Amino acid sequence: MVMNIQIKITDAEWEVMRVVWAHGSVTSREIIEILESKMQWKAPTIKTLIGRLVEKGALATSPEGRKFIYTAKVSEQESMDVYTEDILSRxxxxxxxxxxxxxxxxxxxxxxxxxxxxxxxxxxxxxxxxxxxxxxxxxxxxxxxxxx
Ligand SMILES: [Zn+2]
Incomplete structure (x- = not known):
């Protein structure tokens, strides 16, 4: 899927995206487990970041039983391209x-x-x-x- 919209991902949001890119699809619980220990963030903080990424269109969410599954709507490569262009535009x-x-x-x-x-x-x-x-x-x- 080719996306023409350039989604800017903040440093904090990038941490969440890395987990999703690495796993393909994850639950918020899995994202929270990984980032709680790496970043020492609290669960609500991580949930806020996930919510923002869904709003921006970087993450897709679908219900699976009582949980939500998150998948990336932008690839790591595309996001890195946006990031490097952003740096060089400065x-x-x-x-x-x-x-x-x-x-x-x-x-x-x-x-x-x-x-x-x-x-x-x-x-x-x-x-x-x-x-x-x-x-x-x-x-x-x-x-x-x-x-x-
Ligand atoms: Zn110049």
Missing amino acids: VCNKHNGKVIADLVEEVALSKKDIASLMELLQKKSESALEVVPCECVTGQCECHLHHS
């Missing part, structure tokens, strides 16, 4: 390379991850521009200050 396009380089430097990567990144970069470099154009609003980025 900086000037000219800083994209630096942001990504910092990320690569900080995270743990397997040899396989690195090989596919190198392959991707090789492919990208074939169609890369000399300079990435800045698309910032004048006054929100240094580019305009230095070059105007």
